[in-house]
Amino acid sequence: MPELPEVETVKNVLKKDLLNLKIKKVIVTYKDMIKTDYDEFIKNLVDEEIIDIKRYGKWLVFETTNYDLVSHLRMEGKYYYSEKVEPQKHEHVVFELSNGKVLRYKDVRKFGVMFLVKKDRLFIDTPLAKLGLEPFNKELTSTYLLEKFKNKKLPIKAVLLDQEIMSGLGNIYDDEVLFKSRISPFKKVNTLTKEECEAIIKNSKEILSEAIKMGGTTIRSYTSSLGVEGSYQDKLLVHTKKECMVCKGKILVKKIAGRSTYYCPKCQGVLDE
DNA sequence: AGTGCGACCCGAACGC
DNA sequence: TGCGTTCGGGTCGCAC
Numbered sequence: 001m002p003e004l005p006e007v008e009t010v011k012n013v014l015k016k017d018l019l020n021l022k023i024k025k026v027i028v029t030y031k032d033m034i035k036t037d038y039d040e041f042i043k044n045l046v047d048e049e050i051i052d053i054k055r056y057g058k059w060l061v062f063e064t065t066n067y068d069l070v071s072h073l074r075m076e077g078k079y080y081y082s083e084k085v086e087p088q089k090h091e092h093v094v095f096e097l098s099n100g101k102v103l104r105y106k107d108v109r110k111f112g113v114m115f116l117v118k119k120d121r122l123f124i125d126t127p128l129a130k131l132g133l134e135p136f137n138k139e140l141t142s143t144y145l146l147e148k149f150k151n152k153k154l155p156i157k158a159v160l161l162d163q164e165i166m167s168g169l170g171n172i173y174d175d176e177v178l179f180k181s182r183i184s185p186f187k188k189v190n191t192l193t194k195e196e197c198e199a200i201i202k203n204s205k206e207i208l209s210e211a212i213k214m215g216g217t218t219i220r221s222y223t224s225s226l227g228v229e230g231s232y233q234d235k236l237l238v239h240t241k242k243e244c245m246v247c248k249g250k251i252l253v254k255k256i257a258g259r260s261t262y263y264c265p266k267c268q269g270v271l272d273e
Numbered sequence: 274a275g276t277g278c279g280a281c282c283c284g285a286a287c288g289c
Numbered sequence: 290t291g292c293g294t295t296c297g298g299g300t301c302g303c304a305c
Contacts, residue, residue, distance in 0.1 A: 003299095111298075
């Protein structure tokens with residue numbers, strides 16, 4: 001399940017192989033995942049050189065000579081770089097490259113999406129336009145969070161999933177950050193203190209950078225793939241756990257914003273939920 | 274404006 | 290055993 005650390009890992013692995021290669025042909029077998037004009041997607045990438053690969057939040061961006069190819073892996077999206085092979089099951093996009101090799105995108109659940117835009121439209125015509133600050137950004141301060149939180153009554157768990165506020169945390173790291181910060185996932189965001197906001201920022205940075213070091217988290221994966229077999233799952237403190245590592249109490253699981261939320265009611269001061 | 278929820282997918286896990 | 294049902298995961302778009 002790619003969250004920020006997984007996407008960062010994929011980006012770094014792909015960069016080693018793909019920079020300075022040209023795209024010679026694009027084959028799409030599941031049209032619905034292309035969210036900009038399909039014919040342009042196929043046509044405009046031909047003869048474009050891959051100049052750089054970047055990550056914004058959980059979004060991957062392939063920068064080419066004239067375009068930006070924006071890709072979101074959602075839960076199961078994976079890239080493979082290999083010799084030319086017959087398309088495998090669940091591979092929806094294949095990029096044939098100038099060195100005779102191919103970049104293949106596989107996505108069992110077909111949840112991933114791609115956009116192709118002219119370079120100057122990246123932050124205008126794609127979902128990146130609305131992306132909030134990353135935990136690593138110096139501008140992400142408790143003041144910024146308090147401002148974003150002040151008119152909201154949603155539980156903090158839901159708000160940390162909202163990429164327009166702070167980008168990078170998904171369901172897993174969200175639980176980890178709140179556990180480490182000793183904050184109830186149910187707590188309404190407009191009641192959070194400056195100290196709690198600072199704890200969230202500090203722990204988000206710590207957890208994400210540690211997860212990046214370990215190549216991300218692999219909780220459920222059907223096949224091994226390029227650069228996304230991380231080992232941070234061994235470090236998880238609360239997500240998927242049954243017993244609290246700190247107080248030995250029972251970890252509870254409840255739905256918040258439709259997502260399974262793991263928490264220790266004692267350590268995180270949950271009163272009545 | 275903020276909030277809530279269905280839609281998008283399909284393999285795995287679960288219930289009978 | 291086999292079959293049917295539910296679940297999960299991030300994001301968008303729509304209704305209120």
